[in-house]
Amino acid sequence: MASSARVDLDGKPVRAISICMIGAGGFIGSHLCEKILSETQHKILAVDVYSDKIKHLLEPDGHPWADRIQFHRINIKHDSRLEGLIKMADLTINLAAICTPADYNTRPLDTIYSNFIDALPVVKYCSENGKRLIHFSTCEVYGKTVGSFLPKDSPLRQDPSYYVLKEDASPCIFGAIEKQRWSYACAKQLIERLIYAEGAENGLEFTIVRPFNWIGPRMDFIPGVDGPSEGVPRVLACFSNNLLRGEPLKLVDGGQSQRTFVYIKDAIEAILLMIENPARANGHIFNVGNPNNEVTVKQLAEIMTQVYSKVSGEPSLEVPTIDVSSKEFYGEGYDDSDKRIPDMTIINKQLGWNPKTSLWDLLESTLTYQHRTYAEAIKRAVARPVASS
Ligand SMILES: NC(=O)c1ccc[n+]([C@@H]2O[C@H](COP(=O)([O-])OP(=O)(O)OC[C@H]3O[C@@H](n4cnc5c(N)ncnc54)[C@H](O)[C@@H]3O)[C@@H](O)[C@H]2O)c1
Ligand SMILES: O=c1ccn([C@@H]2O[C@H](COP(=O)(O)OP(=O)(O)O[C@H]3OC[C@](O)(CO)[C@H]3O)[C@@H](O)[C@H]2O)c(=O)[nH]1
Secondary structure (H helix, E strand, C coil): CCCCCCECCCCCECCCCEEEEECCCCHHHHHHHHHHHHHCCCEEEEEECCCHHHHHHHCCCCCCCHHHEEEEECCCCCCCHHHHHHHHCCEEEECCCCCCHHHHCCCHHHHHHHHCHHHHHHHHHHHHCCCEEEEECCHHHHECCHHHHCCCCCHHHHCHHHCEECCCCCCCECCCCCCHHHHHHHHHHHHHHHHHHHHHHHCCCEEEEEECCEECCCCCCCECCCECCCCCCCHHHHHHHHHHHCCCEEEEHHHCCEEECEEHHHHHHHHHHHHHCHHHHCCEEEEECCCCCEEEHHHHHHHHHHHHHHHHCCCCCCCCEEEECHHHHHCCCCCCCCCCEECCHHHHHHHCCCCCCCHHHHHHHHHHHHHHHHHHHHHHHHHCCCCCC
16 A cells, blocks of 8 residues: 655655656566555656556556556657656656567667667756656676686686676676677667766766566566567566477577576565665666576576476476577577676665565466466467468
8 A cells, every 4th residue: 555654764754756657568667667656655657658567557447546657658769748758757767678688689770779879868858857867777788797708617717706796896798799689788888878977977866777687477478479479588488488388498508698587576676765765876876686596597497397387287398498509599699698696785785675585486476477377378379270371
């Protein structure tokens, strides 16, 4: 239930504000809208080209928050209404982006335009109108770890200073230009630099968020059910799709890359702290992840297979995974981050935030959702006779 007497981390009352949330209809946006509407009195001007993931929040009646969210179907590439919405709000949160790796090397122009060019007016309008901005960047700005360039048997690879990623110290290490995978990371890095410079030269009040593989319900789509059959979503949805269809999970280049996964509901708590504690969040770049949930992609596939069997009651496949080359899976120009462990010093010091949910628990609640939401639809799709030509 929304509380009218919220206090910030310094014990001061939090004033209800108006938030222009761009990309509100996506995975993170949908969870952020739910949290803000159910636990605070803030108002949301929700901007997106899609609203399916927030339609349960937009029904005119039946919710105590009905008058606190307004949906604006706007493509920020070309819509003059954007500046007016930013001017009306106290805070803008920009989530809009192309952010699925399958696009980075196959649609590099769209990727660069979406992550850099389309974000420029948002930064400009915030700066010119004296409005606060929380901008979503990515852990991909770190690229590869320093340690990945050491010989495989070097003992230095075990030294955290060669792989733990620190906002104010780690370099950004990308591959060659022909490795177009890095188009996204590079565009995100440049918009971070621009926002930082607007802060330094023009006094823009900003916070930059670097999410480390947030996962949970409503992430991406299941190909052939609520997204294109040939589409390639991020790994959670790829593996969920394989499990739902009873197919082996595809391990790109053997699944040796490592990731740390954080539960979306934990991560959203961090964003609410940023929203309600501007004095502690402004001018900072924050890693938001769970360093305790590190696995290789192969281990992720094994755990998801076990968890799915538990929540669906279906036995696991005898051969649960198959290897596939990155060229076959993603096409020319793919490359990968080897390891992503967030340093948590800054977010801990400024906001006292820590993630809580273990990988097993977050996969159990997420795969329960996937099974409940998609299993029947997939059964129907598989049973449907193929139309004869
Ligand atoms: N989910 C993660 O773990 C993760 C990790 C790193 C970075 N991020 C960043 O967080 C942000 C949100 O990610 P997400 O996982 O929710 O992705 P998402 O694709 O689910 O959400 C992005 C939303 O932006 C909207 N959008 C894109 N271009 C738009 C435009 N021109 N006009 C209006 N709306 C537009 C999309 O329709 C979508 O609803 C992105 O900036 C992404 O780069 C997310
Ligand atoms: O079927 C599959 C799909 C993927 N992989 C491998 O899994 C690793 C993680 O892939 P994914 O979650 O799709 O994306 P990344 O972690 O590489 O990149 C994201 O990180 C944050 C963000 O910025 C936004 O979410 C995005 O760029 C990877 O190694 C794939 O190769 C697989 O083996 N099988």
